[in-house]
Amino acid sequence: MLLVIDAGNTNVVFAVHDGSSWVGQWRMSTSDSRTADEYAVWLLGLFDRIGLNAGSITRAIIGTVVPAALYDLRRFCRQWLDVEPLVANAGLEWGIEALVDNPSELGADRRLNGLAAQHFYGGPLIVVDFGTATTFDVVNEHGQYCGGAIAPGVNLSIDALHRAAARLPRMSIGRPLNAIGRSTSVAMRSGLFWGYVGLVEGIVGRISEEMGGRPKIIATGGLAPLFSEGTNLFDVMAPDLTLDGLRLLADRNAMAQHTHSPEGM
Missing domain, CATH: 3.30.420.40 (ATPase, nucleotide binding domain)
Structure with a gap:
């Protein structure tokens, strides 16, 4: 399963996709001081509520407009899910050309x-x-x-x-x-x-x-x-x-x- 993390200025949205549909979506307020352990206590508890095993997460991707939040979101994926997350940035293969100056x-x-x-x-x-x-x-x-x-x-x-x-x-x-x-x-x-x-x-x-x-x-x-x-x-x-x-x-x-x-x- 794929864990998607969308970290915006107001909320961080976590969602899990099983290859055919979204099986769960959760959101919390954005804070650049929140630790990887805090994410884990909150999100893994929500996983349990719907019977989702954290071990079933085999991939993860993070998109963020809050650079300070990226460090602990990455640590959460690495330490609690044993997954190295992709980070949505210009270095990835997007498949859509960006006709912008930078x-x-x-x-x-x-x-x-x-x-x-x-x-x-x-x-x-x-x-x-x-x-x-x-x-x-x-x-x-x-x-x-x-x-x-x-x-x-x-x-x-x-x-x-x-x-x-x-x-x-x-x-x-x-x-x-x-x-x-x-x-x-x-x-x-x-x-x-x-x-x-x-x-x-x-x-x-x-x-x-x-x-x-x-x-x-x-x-x-x-x-x-x-x-x-x-x-x-x-x-x-x-x-x-x-x-x-x-x-x-x-x-x-x-x-x-x-x-x-x-x-x-």
């Missing part, structure tokens, strides 16, 4: 989304990933990754609004019943929700114009279902897109030879 600085999550979307849906397409940041990733009709755009995630916008305006409360995002808010909280919710829908529609529209056609629009990330309620923009909802990208990347590089790196790597 592929080494491209976030793994963005390229993974492009890889999986191209595999399942074919280009041209745009992936909109609602995460800590909202990213827009473009694959052309030739199956090449072309770059995209990065905007602040909606929860970052909520935090910034609360910090900068002393009288505005901290609130959660949700779809308002009306655009015209008759209270401060409803007015904030309206501005955040419909303003963000407008941001997404606007960026996708401009990218589509540059692409010269109507690409498929793929939505992923935790808030994608919420924002899909406010727009008809999305052709596909793909909640596991980044995980599938990691799985595809691991399969493509399954024959690569890996040896234990020094503990500092």
Whole structure:
């Protein structure tokens, strides 16, 4: 079985694939101070809850946009699973060409989304990933990754609004019943929700114009279902897109030879 680890800015997602389907997915908050032993106590306990033997994990792959978390995630795989993990980086064989100025600085999550979307849906397409940041990733009709755009995630916008305006409360995002808010909280919710829908529609529209056609629009990330309620923009909802990208990347590089790196790597 394959263990996939997607370490984002907000959460680390662990998922196990048995070759035909995902058999379990779990998430915990991201912390660059969490140790390999802490990962083990938490995740192996969850394995037990579904009857999954840690010894059945024969491969692992890590994708992270938090470099400081990589050390202990690697140690967890090595010490507790006896598996040397692949790490999603520019040195692997991706099977999708990146037409960007510096592929080494491209976030793994963005390229993974492009890889999986191209595999399942074919280009041209745009992936909109609602995460800590909202990213827009473009694959052309030739199956090449072309770059995209990065905007602040909606929860970052909520935090910034609360910090900068002393009288505005901290609130959660949700779809308002009306655009015209008759209270401060409803007015904030309206501005955040419909303003963000407008941001997404606007960026996708401009990218589509540059692409010269109507690409498929793929939505992923935790808030994608919420924002899909406010727009008809999305052709596909793909909640596991980044995980599938990691799985595809691991399969493509399954024959690569890996040896234990020094503990500092």
